[in-house]
Amino acid sequence: GGQRREEEEEVQQPAPKKTYFTGAGNRLGSEGESSSSPAPQPQTSVRSTPSPEALETVTRTLTFWRNGYSLEDGPLMSYTDPANREFLDAINRGQAPIRFLNVKPGQPVEMRVHTRREEDYKEPPKAPPKPFEGTGNRLGSIVSSSSSSSTPGSFPGSSSSAPPPPPRSFEVDGSQPVTSIQIRMADGTRMVGRFNHTHTVNDIRGFINASHAGESSRSYVLQTNFPKKDLEDVQQTIKDAGLLNSVVVQRYV
Template identity: 40%
Template sequence: MSSSSDDQVASFLAITGTSDPEAAQFYLDANKGDLNEALASFLEGNEASVQRTAPSSRPAASSSSKTTAKRATGSVSTLGSIAKHGSDDDESDDEKPAEFYTGGEKSGLGVLDPNSKKKDRSAQGLIEQIMRKAQQGGAPPNEDDDASGASRFKGAGYTLGSDEADSTKVEDPNEVFRRSMAHVPPRVKRTLKLWQDGFSVDDGPLFRFDDPANKEYLEAINQGHAPLSLLNVAFGQPVDVEVQKSDDNYSPPPKIHKPFDGQGHRLGSEIPPAAGNASVALQQSASQSSSANAQPSMDVDASLPQTQLNIRLAAGGRLVSAFNTTHTVDDVYGLVDRASDAAGHAYVLLTPFPRREYQRGSKDTLEAAGLLKGTLQQKFL
């Protein structure tokens, strides 16, 4: 080995910090003695090895943290974790078929028990599987940490331009994912309560184990799927399922007392009118007002002196009409008969103050009776 080659090896070792002269000589020979190219090849090889080893170290850290979460909360799990552990359980040692061996001392034949691989598909078996997967699932990930970590580096990148090619914009691939996730309904939490005679969701009704239709719900949850009608979620909505097991039979939750529940009725009659009769009442009042506007009147001779009487009816309302001074008291009775519902009721017309009664059939004129521009009141007898 020449002195120049030794100097290159020493420089290579000093720059890279390695202590293997053979490796340094290998990179120098591969790059025809060019120290810069040898250093570049060495660095590229180290970066590739780091990228190959980094992914294998990350799952180890996550698995250890997940193990800690399993010990802390064993009854909270997402449907995704249930589905994941459902596939893991298929390969677990507990569900592998039992192995038996037969044969001589130096040769043998392995025999697998065909019945040990079969899973219990009954309702109780599904419940045990869901409970086991919920305990293995651990607590759901903290979404706040993920959101804060993802927000540290946002935006787009730009490629370096040159005289021949302009700089181009490179969109953030995570931004597309964030925009798509913006339309996903928010994550919700549901509580799956397992009783001795069935199961329920939150404070809902009981789904009995002996009902074949309810078994399909348990199988869907065991496979990591969310029955939309059972969990009351939208399609694609993330949901966390908390599993609670009880040794008692189902007991419905107590009803929430509502001190003010029902409807009210306004004062007016012993039997309150129905809401649908409001329009009928309005029509009746409108017809009454229209009939009130079309009050009967006397035939007045415009060539003779005139006066006006204000008559208060006993059933309510008021009658105002013009008269000639030559009209009689009996003419006023005839007008009141046409204007009021006094059929079958005897009444008398009188002045309020001073009180004076005017009898039916009187032929006294209004001028003679002193009723010019006066007020009369109808009174039932």
């Protein structure tokens, strides 16, 4: 009688949900860097899990060092920190911690584990800024239609503030101090430009206009990222404006 009751209880238990933390790799803490065995698929606490077919599989690299571990190109995480142990325990259970791996609920994750326990953590080299490879007008050139043609949707005869003077042609002087500025365009794209400290806000506008066709005919302002502040003085140097190694945001007006 007792055996039959246990069998009935087992039948009534719901089948466990499977997390979509998949992919080949080593179990954390094992030696070597590759394996053909798939990661385990335990229960997941996510209530609503999207279909894995609808989400692209992402790859995350976990490296074990003598003094800690690192995820992707991130900083060193100490083994003794309880918060870091939480991450390792979740990975060992075959779960993908969303807040650590930057993935969506139910998204397939392939963990690649590198074991370098004989070495101390080495900070990855910073990637050099990617040079601009787009097309456009040469900095300092004037677009013939920008001063006479009207922007679609504008009112004829309406007065507007005078546009900034055309940027002077310039080159980056390697013998002088150089800085990199990340420019966040209004359309969501980003690019990095190299400037001397003596270049001006107007030179940044010229870089934008040459990099993106049609920007010279649009009305926009440049502003600092934080705190938000319009860069109204276009003749101010990058150094005086506090823009060295900073982020500049373009906003259409």
